[in-house]
Amino acid sequence: MPVIMGTAGHIDHGKTTLIKALTGIDCDRLVEEKKRGITIELGFAFMDLPGDRRLGIIDVPGHERFVKNMVAGAAGIDFVTLVIAADEGIMPQTREHLEICTLLGIKTGLVALTKIDMVDEEWLEMVKEDVAGYLSTTFLADAPIFPVSAHTGQGLDALKSALSELVDTYQPRRRSDLARLPIDRVFTLKGYGTVVTGTLIAGSFKVGDDVVAYPKGTTSKIRNLQSHGQPVQVSPAGRRTAVNLPGLEVDDLERGEVLALPGTLFPSLVWDVELTCLASCPRSIKHRTEIHFHHGTRETLARIFLLDREKLEPGETAICQVRFAEPMAGVFGDRCVVRAYSPLRTVAGGRIVSPLGRKVKRFAEPGLEPLRRLAGAARDEVIPVQLELAGAEGLSFARLMVLSDLESRELDKALKRLCDTGGAALVDREGREGRTFVAASVVNRLMDELLAAVAAFHKREPLKQGVTRGEMASGFGRGLSPKLFHFLLERLLKTGKLAAEQEMLRLPEHKVSMASDQAKLRDTLLGIYDTGGLTPPNLKDVLESLNLTFKEAQPVYKVLMDQGLVVRIKEDMFCSAAAFKELVAKVAAYFETAREMDPSNFKDIAGLSRKFAIPYLEYMDKEKITVRVGDKRQFRRK
Known part of the structure; x- marks a missing residue:
């Protein structure tokens, strides 16, 4: 399974020089980096190991001004090589980089004590003890320390052997589906067009796949894939990958976006996060604090909304909501890093418990309790x-x-x-x-x-x-x-x-529960319409005979219709449902031998005058029993 190693450490402690000595690859590719002699952007290399294996390497900048670039690189690594210069020992970015690795959930690594050619044996032993003591409370407590010199080559073979052994024994857990590649570079390559690179942290890509860059939703199709400079048809999780995306310009994409398959990610403005404030943080994190939020290769401004307290003290962990100005695409369990808005320094980090956060009322246990359960x-x-x-x-x-x-x-x-x-x-x-x-x-x-x-x-x-x-x-x-x-x-x-x-x-x-007077009225009305058959009395005459208004009688008429006992033919005309059913049967029988029926035919069939015949014909049209064609009717069922 592919494995990615990342470096960490203070500026000028020899991270890039060490990688060049191990692999022959200079990770400083920018003119500005050559000119200033420091790493500014992420660098990438690989080291061939026995057994036809290849270790991917991400080199990160050590300057405090470029920590955001360091976080972008560290987000894709499996284990870390912490680089500490023997002539300086532990420095500010040594501490911050190690804290970032811890917050990102990295649990394995080793230590390279560089520039040993610049110190004597006594000093070297003292620095080794100091480093071991500092690391004793970190995830590198049991990590081996390798004194090396990139200039003389001393100790490099032992370091290479240790890296090979670590790759042999390390089994990273990665999802085989839900392919995601956080983009760390976007550029144009002559003859290919737009290319993005990143570490495939889950799933796999193959040539011909339709892909989407989240959260913007920019779409393309993979034309070519490369890994460590070699063309491949399929790139699995854990491999440094370059993806050629036709039909897109460099300006259409940016670092921080996530390349994935269509319909697999769901950008949101709110995430629920289990956040831990670093014990080394100089002050607490207050509710609604604006921060720099790092996830994958993306850095964005956000606000922290504490749900069960007013402030998060150093060393404390709590469920909070992080709210963004623009949607972010994440997955349950993803790690994140929080840096203070000003002065810039790493203050917290944590794990996403829901990348599709919903509104939660502060200090309300019914909303908070499920989130706490989710975190554990x-x-x-x-x-x-x-x-x-x-x-x-x-x-x-x-x-x-x-x-x-x-x-x-x-x-x-x-x-x-x-x-x-x-x-x-x-x-x-x-x-x-x-x-x-x-x-x-x-x-x-x-x-x-x-x-x-x-x-x-x-x-x-x-x-x-x-x-x-x-x-x-x-x-x-x-x-x-x-x-x-x-x-x-x-x-x-x-x-x-x-x-x-x-x-x-x-x-x-x-x-249906009717009062006694309503029940009596029901029976009276039913009797009137049963007696009337197809020639019932006018509604006005019925109501006058009973000394009622329609408003008073309407509920009972509704019951009769609901029970299928009375049919409303038109606004002021009701008739017995049984009588109407017999009429429809006569019409159906007529159409057994006839194709059309005019009004005079209908009057003969029903035995009705024009006064009653026309309303019944119109009602049967409305109920789709018959259909009018000119002055005649046809039977719909026929």
């Missing part, structure tokens, strides 16, 4: 918490890929287990971003709320059979996705907690 969750415990935080919005499979540390196969199995054990529900199988899942606790809460909404409707409208799906969708379901609303309804109907009659929804136990 085992890999298989992350998904339920992320779904819980997502609420009714749910999460697509693609978003869960960036919100967890699981590869696609693992994630697929974890979601299946979660759904099988009742911890989550698959609410959309064909969403724009793939399958969408919602936490079971959220589904259960929403089903209870939907049932409560139907019960409240019954209480408000006791004379109605129920509420239509459309009314529920535009009311209760207004803030939900259509797929989730449909899922809730279907689950309630399937379990019998909700009943449906065509488009009408009701609680199974609901019965």
Whole structure:
């Protein structure tokens, strides 16, 4: 598996010179670097090892003014070679670089004590003891120290052997999917066009892949790939990679963007971060402090919003939100570094617990508790918490890929287990971003709320059979996705907690409850229309005979229509539903032998005068039983 080594250390301690002595490659490529004799930008080299292996190397600048470049390089390394000059010992950037490596989660490395040709043995031993003592409380506590001289070659063979052995034993854990390449260089190469370089920190790229530069969303297709100057068809995770992107200009891209496959990253203005303030920080970090935020190869201004305190003291760790002026694309578990706005120095760092942060009320435990659980969750415990935080919005499979540390196969199995054990529900199988899942606790809460909404409707409208799906969708379901609303309804109907009659929804136990006077009116009206058949009395005459207004009688008419006992033919005309059904049967029988029907035919069939025949014909047209063609009707079913 490819491995990347990075250097760290104070300016002029010999990092670049040491790499040249080990590999024959001069990492200082800029004219300004040659002129000033210091490293300004990141440098790249490789060292061939026994067994046809190759160690990628990133050389970082040591000057305090270029620490941001150092962070960009360190973000892609697996282990570090801390370079300390024997004639100077531990210096400010020795400390800061080591702190940055710690914050980035680097846990392995060794120490190169350079320029030993400039000191005597006694001094060298004293410096070795001093370095060992300083490193005793760091991740390099047990790291071997190799005295070397790039000028005389002393100690270089031992260092090379140690590096080879470290590569043999070191097994970096990298995701094989979710390909990401944080861009650290953008340039034009004659005959190729625009090229970007970076360390592929996950997944792989192959020639012909469609790619997107996040967060801007610039798209292209990989024309060529190179690794350490050699063309390749596929570049795996952990390898320094140059990507040739046709159709783009240098100005279309910039350091800090992340090259990935389409639809795999989701830039956001808010991240939830588990942040640790360095014990060496001279002061606390206050709520809303503006900072320089480093992630991958990108540096940007941001503000820290502390959620459970007013300030983060040196040595303390807390969950906070980092808010950006422009969207950032990250993945759960990514490391970040925070530097003070002024004076510039590293003050904190941490781990992303959600790169899709949501609004959280400060000092509110219900919102904070899941974030704390997320920070300490085992890999298989992350998904339920992320779904819980997502609420009714749910999460697509693609978003869960960036919100967890699981590869696609693992994630697929974890979601299946979660759904099988009742911890989550698959609410959309064909969403724009793939399958969408919602936490079971959220589904259960929403089903209870939907049932409560139907019960409240019954209480408000006791004379109605129920509420239509459309009314529920535009009311209760207004803030939900259509797929989730449909899922809730279907689950309630399937379990019998909700009943449906065509488009009408009701609680199974609901019965139209009428007061005695309304029940009496219902029976009276039903008798009037049953007696009237197809020639019912005018609505005005019915109401006058009962000494009622339509407003008073309307609820009972609605019940009769909901129960399918009465049909409203037009504004002021109702008739018996049974009589109308017989009429439709007669019309259907007529069309068994005829293709068309004119009004006179209809009057003969129904035995009606024009006064009644025309409203019935128009109503049947409206109900799509018949269709009017000129002055005649045809049967739609035919």
